[in-house]
Amino acid sequence: MNEYTFPILFGVFVGVVTRLYLLKTDYRQYPTYLHGKIIHIALGFIAAGLGTIAVPAIMEKEFAAITFLALAASQFRDVRNMERNTLNELDQYELVPRGKTYIEGIAIVFEGRNYLVIFTSFISTLAYLVWNIWAGVIASIIGLLVARKFMSGSRLKDIVDIEYVEPHFKGAGLYVDNIYIMNIGLPARQKEILRYGMGFILKPKNFNARSTIANLGQRQAILHDVSTALGVYRDSGTPALVPLAKRDLDDGRVGIFILPQEKDIEKAKAIIGNVPTLENAIRMPTESEANKKGRKLR
Amino acid sequence: MTHEKLILAVITTNPNKIAGGAPIFTCGTREEMETIATNLEAILDGIAHALSDELLIVVKH
Numbered sequence A: 001m002n003e004y005t006f007p008i009l010f011g012v013f014v015g016v017v018t019r020l021y022l023l024k025t026d027y028r029q030y031p032t033y034l035h036g037k038i039i040h041i042a043l044g045f046i047a048a049g050l051g052t053i054a055v056p057a058i059m060e061k062e063f064a065a066i067t068f069l070a071l072a073a074s075q076f077r078d079v080r081n082m083e084r085n086t087l088n089e090l091d092q093y094e095l096v097p098r099g100k101t102y103i104e105g106i107a108i109v110f111e112g113r114n115y116l117v118i119f120t121s122f123i124s125t126l127a128y129l130v131w132n133i134w135a136g137v138i139a140s141i142i143g144l145l146v147a148r149k150f151m152s153g154s155r156l157k158d159i160v161d162i163e164y165v166e167p168h169f170k171g172a173g174l175y176v177d178n179i180y181i182m183n184i185g186l187p188a189r190q191k192e193i194l195r196y197g198m199g200f201i202l203k204p205k206n207f208n209a210r211s212t213i214a215n216l217g218q219r220q221a222i223l224h225d226v227s228t229a230l231g232v233y234r235d236s237g238t239p240a241l242v243p244l245a246k247r248d249l250d251d252g253r254v255g256i257f258i259l260p261q262e263k264d265i266e267k268a269k270a271i272i273g274n275v276p277t278l279e280n281a282i283r284m285p286t287e288s289e290a291n292k293k294g295r296k297l298r
Numbered sequence B: 001m002t003h004e005k006l007i008l009a010v011i012t013t014n015p016n017k018i019a020g021g022a023p024i025f026t027c028g029t030r031e032e033m034e035t036i037a038t039n040l041e042a043i044l045d046g047i048a049h050a051l052s053d054e055l056l057i058v059v060k061h
Helices: A005-022 A035-059 A063-091 A100-130 A133-151 A187-196 A207-214 A216-230 A265-273 B030-044
Strands: A160-165 A168-170 A173-176 A179-183 A198-204 A244-247 A254-258 B006-012 B024-026 B047-052 B055-060
Touching (some): A005 A035, A035 A063, A035 A100, A063 A100, A160 A265, A168 A187, A173 A254, A179 A244, A179 B047, A187 B030, A198 A207, A207 A216, A216 A244, A216 A265, B024 B030, B030 B047
Antiparallel strands (some): A168 A173, A173 A179, A198 A254, A244 A254, B047 B055
16 A cells, blocks of 8 residues: 555546446447446456556656556557457348448447546546545546547437438339439339338538538448337348438438338437437538638538 | 349340340239249349339349
């Protein structure tokens, strides 16, 4: 026991609590219960330890010890690789795949959250050592709030208006509103699709949103999330029954065609609205210097 | 060589208009054409697309 024991224990504890807080399992069921979670709690513990130890190391003028943080960075990059590989493998067996963009987004989040844990542990231990335990508690609450702020990205409902439209056929072509989805040749299939299918139109609220929802990965994420939450009328060997999202080239609206097991318009709208906008899909054309001049983009 | 999309079969009631590499199934009636296309769709894991009233193709996507 020395003067650093309690601050270190405190910092590690706060770090692990932060990781647990950020590790909520929701409808996506990822990470899976227990085993998947244990991996991330263990890594969170390591991250918390690294963040905590950095403070006494500085105070003891052991500056070389800080290089450990570089080790941490490569360690957590591996976490991202691990998540990406696992999800990519599993994605082949999904009825409606997540898509690479969504997977990359999830993998980035797992890496990023470990750094948030390091940060929280670091400032908590620092505050404890410089002032007292109460300062440490306040610092850890601030750390948690910062972590929560970074954890929650924007949702689709922030950037698009969602409208329900009954899908219909023009000849063999399936349409949602005026957006062509696909060609279905067999009348029996067409009936099935009209019976189970639902159509939605996503109308971008601004020019930036238009590019974001045009991203194929973002569209696949929507289809995956809706199919997870409402079920999907589909099996292997029925490629005709596939949820699709297509774009109206004229105005950037996106037509979503889904085949849910539970046909509830309000629920489906809420679910589409809650789909995260993927970090890797967000584009900001209005931030371009060229676009700031002249005619305003809509 | 891998193909992104591939016509696996052609089902038609009018063989005069068809020629080429994919297997061609000629049928007498529209009903027969649809039955065969339904079976082929299930067997080949493809989607039956209608190009006209007398022509269906099964495509692997």
